[in-house]
Every structure is written in structure tokens, then in C-alpha cells.
Amino acid sequence: MRQASILKPAPASKISRLPDSPSLPWIQVAPDAPYFITEDGQPWTPVGQNDAITWPELEGLFRRKNLAAVEEYLAYLSQHGVTCLRLMLEYAQVKHRYFEKPAGTFNPSMVKLWDDLFALCAKYGLRILLTPYDTFWMWLKWKYHPYNKNLGGPCAGRGQWLLCPDTMAVIKARLTFVVERWGGSGVLFAWDLWNEMHPAHMGNSSESFSRVATELSEHVRDLELRLYGRSHPQTVSIFGPILHTHPDTADTIFRHPLLDFASTHFYDAKTIDYPKNTVDSAIKVGELVREALEHAPENRPFFDSEHGPIHLFKDKKHTLAPEFDDEYFRHIQWAHLASGAAGGGMRWPNRHPHTLTPGMRVAQKNLTGFLDLIHWPTFRRKNLNQEIKVSEPSFAVFGCADGQQAVVWFLRKDALYQRKRLMDPNAAPLTVTVEIPGLQNGHYQITTWNTLEGMVREQFELEVQNASCSFTVPEVRTDVAVAVVKK
Structure with a gap:
């Protein structure tokens, strides 16, 4: 993690920050190994999954409909060894979870939702890998999104999200708001600065990948350094198969000098997306981790931040039987860890409803028991x-x-x-x-x-x-x- 001891934090009175809550040590990249540690030097491993503010376990946050149920869920995760949730600031599948509406006006109900979530995560020792936009549903539901120019937003078309100067300005304004309000919290593990960065977001060209990553990274890091004297780790995620259709994107995703760790989304049409058995997907994960580590600098952490049976669930409308899915999940997480990635990977549930099974939670707990056997801060794997x-x-x-x-x-x-x-x-x-x-x-x-x-x-x-x-x-x-x- 880049240090900034010479910079002094801005006065607290000038910042709209998260209300007082239990503090957690910040996470940083280990100085001598491609894994993570806390600021006080303890090993820390991202064990968790993708979650969403509209899915069953977290839906009670909105307008505080059922905070007790959310707290019970987070306590359950903590008891099963989960350390991290990957979350999108808004979830654009529905129209009433926009973080801004209209563009530039932050939704008070959503701000309160995130205040509560940060406070509860601090209470149970959980951290968040935060990404500012749900680009999948934002793309599909673009005609409803507040950033659409037809609705008074800044952007004339979704293919210009990362090219349009006016859109980049509101993106940076959103990032600024989040940094000022929640960026001082150790609950924020890291930034996924852009979910599944794609050529389609920038005129069907990958030419601007590095420039956009630089612009977003510098904006967030400079602000955090000015406010807090340090910064959270950063990554930019990508839909894994794009690396084969646009191989030049690897320079940004794996080797960009401003990013602290690398993350991709593990999808493969014949195995992970549509599993026929519980072995072939694990073998593919091992291959994908090896490929990723060959791309990344040897001391840069890597992990899969999204995987799951997406084709079977989304296109075939089929939810895997728990017995099969539990084993598929367990095999993937062990292939991921043993091949040299940090943690067990982060499942996108792709189940109905969107929740992980109790068996998957047991598998996560069993993985965390093994983690104590290795000294990760010095493991240069x-x-x-x-x-x-x-x-x-x-x-x-x-x-x-x-x-x-x-x-x-x-x-x-x-x-x-x-x-x-x-x-x-x-x-x-x-x-x-x-x-x-x-x-x-x-x-x-x-x-x-x-x-x-x-x-x-x-x-x-x-x-x-x-x-x-x-x-x-x-x-x-x-x-x-x-x-x-x-x-």
C-alpha cells in the first residue's frame, strides 16, 4: 500500500463523515508477499461473496425496515469465518435503489442505508470491497437510470460512460461523497473502482482502459491521502473472457502501476457457467489463477471477485440442487486458494433466491480454519x-x-x-x-x-x-x- 506520512488529514469539521461507530484496522497489501495484512501487521484474507442491498439478507436495511434481521445475518457471517462482502453502492435492477436521483443529488434513504451497514459491519468485524456502480443492470436498464441524458442526466449513451467528460464529473462527485463520508472507516477494505470495465463502456475500444483507471485511481487516492493521510487498496475488475478478446486490457487489470491488487471475474462457458460435475470447474479455476499470476507482478495479490453458474441460472432458469452446489462451491474455493490466489474467491450466488446455502457457509468456515496454518504475510508464492x-x-x-x-x-x-x-x-x-x-x-x-x-x-x-x-x-x-x- 502506498504510504503518505507527510500528508496531514483535513480538519474533521470540513468533512461529512460516517457517524461514530466501532473502528476496524485498515487493510493494506503485505510489503513482502502477495497477500493482505491489517495496518497493525496481522494477516487478513478476503473470505466472502458478492452481496447486494436488494437481496433477501440485506433488504431490511432500506428505510430501516428490518435492521434486526440484517444484524442477525452479519453476525452469522462472522461466525462462519466470512471477512469481506463485495457490494455495489447501488443496485440498478430496480428503480428505487439509485444512489443519486436526479444525478448529483444523493438519496437520503440510501445514505442512511450505508451508514447503518458500515456501522453493523464494524460491529461484527466485516469489511466491504466497494464498487460504485452496478454496471450490469445499469447497462440493461439504462433508459431508467438517472445518468441518462433523456432523464436530465449527463450522458447521451451508455457507450460513452467512461468517455463523456460530464459523466466522469458526476462519477468523481459520487466517489468524493463516499470517500468523505465512509472513507475514514476500516470497514472499507478496498475499492473496485469500476465493476467489469469493458470496451463497450468507452466506445467499443479498449484504448482508454489505462487512462480511465488512472483518472479514477488518482481521484480517489489523492482525496483519501488529503483527508486521512493514507489510502485504501484499489483494483479494477473485469469480466474474465474479455482478456482473450481484448488481450491488451491485461496491462491495466494486472499491471497498472497505481492499482494495488488484481481481480477478475471467473466465467467459463463450458465449466463454471454451466457445471456438469463438481470437478471440471475446479480444474478451470486452477488454470485461470495460474494464467492471472503469470500476468501480474509477483508481489501483487490476485483474487477472483465474481464467479458462479451464471448461464445455468440466468439463461436456463435453473437453480442448482444444494448438494451439488455446495460441492461445486467448495471445490472452486480450494482450487482458488491452493493455486495462489488470496482467499477462496467471491461467489455471485446465481440462486433463487440470491443467497448462499448453509453448506457454503460451512465450507467458508472450514477454509478459514486452514488459513491459520500458513504465514501469509511472508508467503511469496x-x-x-x-x-x-x-x-x-x-x-x-x-x-x-x-x-x-x-x-x-x-x-x-x-x-x-x-x-x-x-x-x-x-x-x-x-x-x-x-x-x-x-x-x-x-x-x-x-x-x-x-x-x-x-x-x-x-x-x-x-x-x-x-x-x-x-x-x-x-x-x-x-x-x-x-x-x-x-x-
């Missing part, structure tokens, strides 16, 4: 999905390591049943020998982890010689995670 060797070809391998630590996850490819859709918990167990390259010589602790139960399977010590870390994991029926740490 490299993806080793292809380099780690295993004795059994029936395992898909996901892993990352540096010289002193490693995270590995093995997933059986031959243990599917029920028409080859779900894992068979009674599959004949296999013993697998693994070899992880590149670890320094020395004494290591190996911990194997039951991802379904969220508990240690076995723990043993190992002497590594000749930079070859090799050990055996017995009786694996479906999958197993492994933490390797030099003592």
Missing part, C-alpha cells in the same frame, strides 16, 4: 499446479509455494458418481505420494486437512534434503488439502 508431481494420475493437483511454505490441494478425478456429477464419499481410498519442488533444505511440518469437515487429518514432520520435499498422504477418497511450513 508461485503457482506450481503443473510442477508438483504426484504418484496417482487420477488426481488433479493445485498448489503454490515459495522456499519455505507450500499449499497443495489434491482432487480425485475418478471418484464421481450419480451420473458422474458428484464425488463419491465411499470411493476406494488411494494413497498418493507428492513431490513439491523448490523448497529449501530443512525441517518442515506437514499438515493434511479434511476440507469437508474442516479439521486436521494428520500432522507429521519431515526433513527436506536436496531441495526435494516428498511425502505420502494415505487414504484419500475425494480430496485433501496440505500445508507445508518450514520450522
Whole structure:
């Protein structure tokens, strides 16, 4: 995170800030590893999902219709290891959740909603990855949006959102309002400065990607530094497949010098979007994380900030059965973490209603138990999905390591049943020998982890010689995670 110790915060009297509430330490990028820490040096991992102010668990915020239910939900998330929610400031699928109406006039009911949400999140130790616009529904419902010139707004067409100077002015005014009111809070984990930045938002050209990211980044960071003497981490998200149709966008998304971490949205037509089983999507996630890490600077955190069975849900009007969806979710989060991304990725529910299942919450809690086994602030991981060797070809391998630590996850490819859709918990167990390259010589602790139960399977010590870390994991029926740490 960029430091600004020489800058002094502006006087509080000049700022319309969030009313007093419990404070949380700010989050920053670890100085020596592609992960996150709190300002007091403690490891912090984004574990959570996409949520929305109109979905069932948060809808009680609006006009304080049911704050007790919202508080109960946030307490439940905290109890299940969730640390972060990705949220859009407005949700433009409906007409009564616009943050401004008309453009430039901030909706008092929405401001109060966010006051309450920030206060409740602080109470339960939750943080928000905040993005200022719901660009998906804003695009589809453009004729109703207050920014539309036909309604008195600044923009003549949605293809000019990020090119029109008048529209950029109101975008910056919105960002200014949010920074001044909530930017001093540690509840704000980071900025997703623009949700799914797309050539369609700028004249069907990616030429302005870097310029727009610079303009938004500098506006927010300069204001935060002036007001608070420091700034929150920043990213710009993208719909993942755009990287293949417009490869030049990778320069902005992964390598822009002003951004602090990289985030993309993991969608793939044949697997993640329309899962036929619970294995292929995980394998694709491993491939996508490796591809992302090859793009990004080695010390820049990366994570998927949106994924889910979007084609099956949106186009086919089908909601996955909980048993299948729980396993699909659990496999994706472990593929994401073990491949070298921060946390388990952030699911877009794509369920009816838009809520995660209790089984997914258990999976998140079980992931957070494993997180304590690795010292993330010093873990300079490299993806080793292809380099780690295993004795059994029936395992898909996901892993990352540096010289002193490693995270590995093995997933059986031959243990599917029920028409080859779900894992068979009674599959004949296999013993697998693994070899992880590149670890320094020395004494290591190996911990194997039951991802379904969220508990240690076995723990043993190992002497590594000749930079070859090799050990055996017995009786694996479906999958197993492994933490390797030099003592």
C-alpha cells in the first residue's frame, strides 16, 4: 500500500463523515508477499461473496425496515469465518435503489442505508470491497437510470460512460461523497473502482482502459491521502473472457502501476457457467489463477471477485440442487486458494433466491480454519499446479509455494458418481505420494486437512534434503488439502 506520512488529514469539521461507530484496522497489501495484512501487521484474507442491498439478507436495511434481521445475518457471517462482502453502492435492477436521483443529488434513504451497514459491519468485524456502480443492470436498464441524458442526466449513451467528460464529473462527485463520508472507516477494505470495465463502456475500444483507471485511481487516492493521510487498496475488475478478446486490457487489470491488487471475474462457458460435475470447474479455476499470476507482478495479490453458474441460472432458469452446489462451491474455493490466489474467491450466488446455502457457509468456515496454518504475510508464492508431481494420475493437483511454505490441494478425478456429477464419499481410498519442488533444505511440518469437515487429518514432520520435499498422504477418497511450513 502506498504510504503518505507527510500528508496531514483535513480538519474533521470540513468533512461529512460516517457517524461514530466501532473502528476496524485498515487493510493494506503485505510489503513482502502477495497477500493482505491489517495496518497493525496481522494477516487478513478476503473470505466472502458478492452481496447486494436488494437481496433477501440485506433488504431490511432500506428505510430501516428490518435492521434486526440484517444484524442477525452479519453476525452469522462472522461466525462462519466470512471477512469481506463485495457490494455495489447501488443496485440498478430496480428503480428505487439509485444512489443519486436526479444525478448529483444523493438519496437520503440510501445514505442512511450505508451508514447503518458500515456501522453493523464494524460491529461484527466485516469489511466491504466497494464498487460504485452496478454496471450490469445499469447497462440493461439504462433508459431508467438517472445518468441518462433523456432523464436530465449527463450522458447521451451508455457507450460513452467512461468517455463523456460530464459523466466522469458526476462519477468523481459520487466517489468524493463516499470517500468523505465512509472513507475514514476500516470497514472499507478496498475499492473496485469500476465493476467489469469493458470496451463497450468507452466506445467499443479498449484504448482508454489505462487512462480511465488512472483518472479514477488518482481521484480517489489523492482525496483519501488529503483527508486521512493514507489510502485504501484499489483494483479494477473485469469480466474474465474479455482478456482473450481484448488481450491488451491485461496491462491495466494486472499491471497498472497505481492499482494495488488484481481481480477478475471467473466465467467459463463450458465449466463454471454451466457445471456438469463438481470437478471440471475446479480444474478451470486452477488454470485461470495460474494464467492471472503469470500476468501480474509477483508481489501483487490476485483474487477472483465474481464467479458462479451464471448461464445455468440466468439463461436456463435453473437453480442448482444444494448438494451439488455446495460441492461445486467448495471445490472452486480450494482450487482458488491452493493455486495462489488470496482467499477462496467471491461467489455471485446465481440462486433463487440470491443467497448462499448453509453448506457454503460451512465450507467458508472450514477454509478459514486452514488459513491459520500458513504465514501469509511472508508467503511469496508461485503457482506450481503443473510442477508438483504426484504418484496417482487420477488426481488433479493445485498448489503454490515459495522456499519455505507450500499449499497443495489434491482432487480425485475418478471418484464421481450419480451420473458422474458428484464425488463419491465411499470411493476406494488411494494413497498418493507428492513431490513439491523448490523448497529449501530443512525441517518442515506437514499438515493434511479434511476440507469437508474442516479439521486436521494428520500432522507429521519431515526433513527436506536436496531441495526435494516428498511425502505420502494415505487414504484419500475425494480430496485433501496440505500445508507445508518450514520450522
